[in-house]
Amino acid sequence: MTAATLRVRRATVDDLDHLRSLWTSMHLPVAELEPRLTEFQVVENADGEFVGAIGFQTSASQGCLHSEGFTEFSLADTARELLWNRLRTLCSNHGILRLWTLEKTLFWTRLGFKSASEEELKKLPAEWSAENATWLTLQLKNEDVLSAVEKELALFMSAQKQQTARITKQARTLKTLATLAAIILATIVFGLAIFLLLKHPDFLHR
Numbered sequence: 444m445t446a447a448t449l450r451v452r453r454a455t456v457d458d459l460d461h462l463r464s465l466w467t468s469m470h471l472p473v474a475e476l477e478p479r480l481t482e483f484q485v486v487e488n489a490d491g492e493f494v495g496a497i498g499f500q501t502s503a504s505q506g507c508l509h510s511e512g513f514t515e516f517s518l519a520d521t522a523r524e525l526l527w528n529r530l531r532t533l534c535s536n537h538g539i540l541r542l543w544t545l546e547k548t549l550f551w552t553r554l555g556f557k558s559a560s561e562e563e564l565k566k567l568p569a570e571w572s573a574e575n576a577t578w579l580t581l582q583l584k585n586e587d588v589l590s591a592v593e594k595e596l597a598l599f600m601s602a603q604k605q606q607t608a609r610i611t612k613q614a615r616t617l618k619t620l621a622t623l624a625a626i627i628l629a630t631i632v633f634g635l636a637i638f639l640l641l642k643h644p645d646f647l648h649r
Contacts, residue, residue, distance in 0.1 A: 449522060451529045454483035454496060461485075461493040461514075469512040476510055483510075484529055486522040495522050499530055501537050502568035506530075508544040508551075523550045534583055542581045543567060556581045 454462065459480060466473045479498065486494040495513030499506060508530065513519045534542065543559070544551060556579040559567070563580050 448489045449486055449494060449518070449525055451484055451486050451522075451525045454480055454485045456480065458483070458485050458493065458496070462496060465493075465496060465512040465514065466510065469510070471510050471512070484526055484533075486513075486518075486525060494518055497523075497526050497530075499533055500571075501539065502570060504538055504540040505566065505568050505571075506534055506537065506539040506542045507568075507571055508542060508546060511546050511548075519548075520550050523548075527554065540582070540584045541566060542583060543571065544579050545573075545576060547577075547579070551579065554581065 459477070462480070462483065462485075463473055463477070466476055476498070479500070482498045482500050483496045484499060485496045488494055494515060495511070495518070497508055497512075498510040499508060501507075513522060530542075533539075541563075542556070544556060559578045559580040564578065567578060567580075
């Protein structure tokens with residue numbers, strides 16, 4: 444069976460029985476995974492029959508592939524290729540910078556997943572940490588470069604905000620001065636008018 448005869452979609456409640464059976468066969472914690480149904484991407488064949496699934500969990504800019512399993516392991520790598528295409532799209536949509544997994548199959552290591560270094564493990568979200576777990580990780584985008592760009596952008600936005608505040612303040616000051624000038628001018632004109640009327644009472648009758 445080729446990739447053309449398989450398709451990937453998000454898991455629904457209709458898949459729960461198949462997933463329970465799969466998790467049980469893989470010795471995975473069924474009770475823990477059931478409430479996380481929507482994390483799973485499902486592979487099915489042309490007849491709509493369940494072939495396998497993998498979970499995709501996110502935390503900020505980190506993603507985790509977990510609880511992989513297949514009903515037909517002869518189709519596993521073909522299914523993984525389709526899943527990987529879907530997962531890349533999900534990573535792009537969620538702004539994922541780095542992926543983590545405890546899956547150790549050759550397929551994932553060929554993609555570039557490697558054992559996480561001590562420095563890389565510092566970036567692992569706390570909620571995923573597990574005692575004696577051997578994590579593999581794959582950097583999708585340069586986190587340091589993006590962090591530097593984000594800092595530069597934040598500084599730029601802050602400078603723009605300050606400049607806008609200064610311009611707004613100057614505009615308010617000019618508006619206040621213009622208002623005062625108009626009041627002073629009106630007062631002078633009014634005073635001159637009163638003066639002329641007092642000095643020349645018959646002025647309006649000319």
